Amino acid sequence: MTFRKTEATSIAIILFTAVFRTGTPSGFAISNTGWKKLCEMSETLVKLPGMAKGKLGLFTEAKKTYMETALMLQIATNMNPVSNNTVLYDALATLAAQKAATLADQTVGVINKAVQAATLATEQTGRIAEYIEMLAKASGSTGSTGFCLANSGGSSNDDTAALASKCIIKDRTYIAHTTDLDTSEFDGSGFKKFSTETNAKDSTATDKCVLYQNSGTQRAGMLYQHTTPVDHLQGLLKITASAGATAAIPQLSNIAANGVVTGSKTLGELYTTIASLNNIKAAAYTKTPSSIINELSADAKAVQEIRNQLALKTPELEASALDKAATELKDKLGQKNDAGETTVWAALKDLQVKGSEENSATDTKLVNLRDLGKLTKVLTYYYTQRRSELEKAKEALKQKEAQINTEKSKTATQICNEKTDADTCRKDKNCKYDDKKKEGPKCVLSEEGEKAAAKEAANQEGKDDKTNTSTTGSNSFVIKKTPLLLAVLFLA
Structure with missing residues (x-):
């Protein structure tokens, strides 16, 4: 029994020491x-x-x-x-x-x-x-x-x-x-x-x-x-x-x-x-339309871009004239009004536009449209409107050309005969008014008109790309197709 108590005590001491450690x-x-x-x-x-x-x-x-x-x-x-x-x-x-x-x-x-x-x-x-x-x-x-x-x-x-x-x-x-x-x-x-x-x-x-x-x-x-x-x-x-x-x-x-x-x-x-x-500084990327326009107005690249636009719109200008005009416009671009607004921003800030809403006739302040979708709608609205105006102008030009060609094809006699009013007839030196005439047109060719008619008959028709001249008193005119084409291009 003594041995067993001693053994148990030793084991307990070992376990205690192990646990303690x-x-x-x-x-x-x-x-x-x-x-x-x-x-x-x-x-x-x-x-x-x-x-x-x-x-x-x-x-x-x-x-x-x-x-x-x-x-x-x-x-x-x-x-x-x-x-x-x-x-x-x-x-x-x-x-x-x-x-x-x-x-x-x-x-x-x-x-x-x-x-x-x-x-x-x-x-x-x-x-x-x-x-x-x-x-x-x-x-x-x-x-x-x-x-x-x-x-x-x-x-x-x-x-x-x-x-x-x-x-x-x-x-x-x-x-x-x-x-x-x-x-x-x-x-x-x-x-x-x-x-x-x-x-x-x-x-x-x-x-x-x-x-x-x-x-x-x-x-x-x-x-x-x-x-x-x-x-x-x-x-x-x-x-x-x-x-x-x-x-x-x-x-x-x-x-x-x-x-x-x-x-x-x-x-x-x-x-x-x-x-x-x-290092991505917030101030460098905090932008508004106003700050961007002011920034770009002072950009060194602006004068060259102005020159590029002038060259597109006025190709007839020589290089020196383009340079001068671009510099003058750049100076205008940088000018500020009393409120400190640059030229473009002053013109843009109060602009009212149509086409952004469901009802296209609704006016909206342009600079308040901070939405790419709506801005695109507005641009489409005015672009379409401009295209429509261009088509109308082209049609009007076409009709004018037809009228001119019709006038050009009339003889001096026809021009006089169409004048039914005595005063209008007498204002044309190629015509005279015969109030004694019982039948037919009373506005007929004068002596000078008969000479002009004879000369007209002797002349050949000019080609379309050449100047065609008709001299019939107050109806004398010069017809050129080049200005008409330029007018179309300008409208385009």
């Missing part, structure tokens, strides 16, 4: 300053997804506004094609369309920057959140002396504060915004809140967390069974488990120069993607 913390806790420093990084990075959405949206909206402005200017041209401002409207419309095309070409690059920044920032905040949450929940039941995140005194677990901190992701709804990161947290050199290396080891709680052992032995129950330095959170926290164990958060305020990271730096890739997004 297994449950005894043998590593340090992360200091209160240390884990809160990690949260400061999260507070910066959590702004990036919303910024990516906002700046991408701003970029897209700027492209749309340039397109809207180009359409507004084209509408103004089609409303009044003979306006003195037409050349200016068309020149600025071309420049606005070019700007929109440039932004469209840049869209893929901006999307890549936005997605990359949002992805890497979200990835890192996720790492930090999981890390802090794991350590906060590492302590045992109430009364446990072990913990991995220390309070400010290093005497107990700070799990409640850690789990309530901004480190932990509680809301994945990212509201779009265009606010750059404050220079107190991010600039061209690095992450400014990390201006010095931070000691993340709590010197008081040195034997509280089995996660970070002090001995470096390969004892069961230890997570790190070596003394090799380990990078956590992509290097944001570096831990060495040994008799002189350390935990440090590196200095990150000087990892770049003018926004560029050279060489291999801790969080260098993350910094670069944030910098590329942060």
Whole structure:
């Protein structure tokens, strides 16, 4: 019996010792300053997804506004094609369309920057959140002396504060915004809140967390069974488990120069993607039709585009005349009225248009139509109207030509005979009025008219592309087809 009691006692002592050793913390806790420093990084990075959405949206909206402005200017041209401002409207419309095309070409690059920044920032905040949450929940039941995140005194677990901190992701709804990161947290050199290396080891709680052992032995129950330095959170926290164990958060305020990271730096890739997004300045892409017209009116390319439009509309002008006219119009383009409005904006801002609504006769202020679909409807309305006017003009011209040809084919005798009024007849030197005549037309050829008729009969008909002259007193005229064709081209 004695032997059995001794054996049982020995076994109990061994089990107690094993349990005691297994449950005894043998590593340090992360200091209160240390884990809160990690949260400061999260507070910066959590702004990036919303910024990516906002700046991408701003970029897209700027492209749309340039397109809207180009359409507004084209509408103004089609409303009044003979306006003195037409050349200016068309020149600025071309420049606005070019700007929109440039932004469209840049869209893929901006999307890549936005997605990359949002992805890497979200990835890192996720790492930090999981890390802090794991350590906060590492302590045992109430009364446990072990913990991995220390309070400010290093005497107990700070799990409640850690789990309530901004480190932990509680809301994945990212509201779009265009606010750059404050220079107190991010600039061209690095992450400014990390201006010095931070000691993340709590010197008081040195034997509280089995996660970070002090001995470096390969004892069961230890997570790190070596003394090799380990990078956590992509290097944001570096831990060495040994008799002189350390935990440090590196200095990150000087990892770049003018926004560029050279060489291999801790969080260098993350910094670069944030910098590329942060450098898309909201002011450069905040556009309105007014600001765009003012911007383009001062554009150095405007004078050349004005010259191009003049060359299209007045091909007969020589180069020197085109240059002079373009310069004069560019000067006009830059002029401002007493309200500070440029020439084109002053003419455009109060313009009322039709065709945007279901009832096409409804008037709408042009510059308030911030809708590509409605602007296209208005442009179509005025373009169709202009085409209709052109067709009518062409028909009128056709009828006029027919009338001219009819007049041209009449003989001098017929011209006189058609005059039934005595006064009208006598006003034509080729005619005379015979009031004694009982039958037939009383307006007949005068002696001078008979000579003209004889001469007319002797002349051959001119060809269509040559000048045809009919001399019959007040009916004398010169007919040329070239001006008629020019009239058609002008209307077109």
